[in-house]
Amino acid sequence: MNSDGAAAAADEVAATAGxxxxxxxxxxxxxxxxxxxxxxxxxKPLAGRWEFPGGKLDRGESxxxxxxxxxxxxxxxxVTAARPFMxxxxxYPASEVELSLWIVEAFNGHVRxxxxxxxxxxxxxxxxxxxxxEADRPFVEALCTMxx
Numbered sequence: 001m002n003s004d005g006a007a008a009a010a011d012e013v014a015a016t017a018g019x020x021x022x023x024x025x026x027x028x029x030x031x032x033x034x035x036x037x038x039x040x041x042x043x044k045p046l047a048g049r050w051e052f053p054g055g056k057l058d059r060g061e062s063x064x065x066x067x068x069x070x071x072x073x074x075x076x077x078x079v080t081a082a083r084p085f086m087x088x089x090x091x092y093p094a095s096e097v098e099l100s101l102w103i104v105e106a107f108n109g110h111v112r113x114x115x116x117x118x119x120x121x122x123x124x125x126x127x128x129x130x131x132x133x134e135a136d137r138p139f140v141e142a143l144c145t146m147x148x
Contacts, residue, residue: 020089020098024067025054025136027085027143028075028104028111034121035143037130038074041116051133052101053119067102074115081106086142090135101139103146 028036037050053074057066068079086101113119122130127140 020096022057022063023054023097023099024057024063024070025052025099025101025139026067026071026079026082026104027052027101027139028071028107030121032121032123034123035127036075036111036119036121037127037132038113039118039120040133041118046133048131049133050130051136052139054102063100063102067104071104071107074113074117075109075119076112076114077107077109079104079107085146086139088135088138097135099135101142 026036030036036053038053040047040049040051042048053071054067055070055074057063058069061069063084064082067082071077071079082102082104084100085103088099090097090099111119124140124144127143132140
């Protein structure tokens with residue numbers, strides 16, 4: 001992941017005191033109804049933990065623009081259709097993160113790990129057993145409900 005996602009955002013103090021770091025994440029489905037998760041690579045905060053792919057918004061960037069950029073940079077795909085699904089805030093010792101999960105409805109290309117991360121497709125019912133970052137856990141139940 002080019003931007004470090006929710007975990008790195010949590011380790012970074014927001015540029016403006018009290019401002020939440022804005023992060024987008026993707027629920028990306030395969031033909032078997034599994035959702036993609038990515039392992040945080042060695043050398044990054046919370047390495048070895050799993051998360052939904054995505055990352056921080058750049059200054060002046062829209063959520064959809066950030067989602068498209070992040071998934072192009074870290075997965076090698078071009079998002080052609082996506083919609084906002086769920087938003088939450090997570091508080092960490094160094095900052096607050098505003099995390100927005102988007103449902104990717106269509107994309108071009110083949111998913112590849114371009115940022116040194118491991119990827120895996122997981123059935124929604126099995127997501128709760130994965131070592132997901134705490135900020136991503138509230139999305140799991142919502143995704144299971146959506147796909148049932």
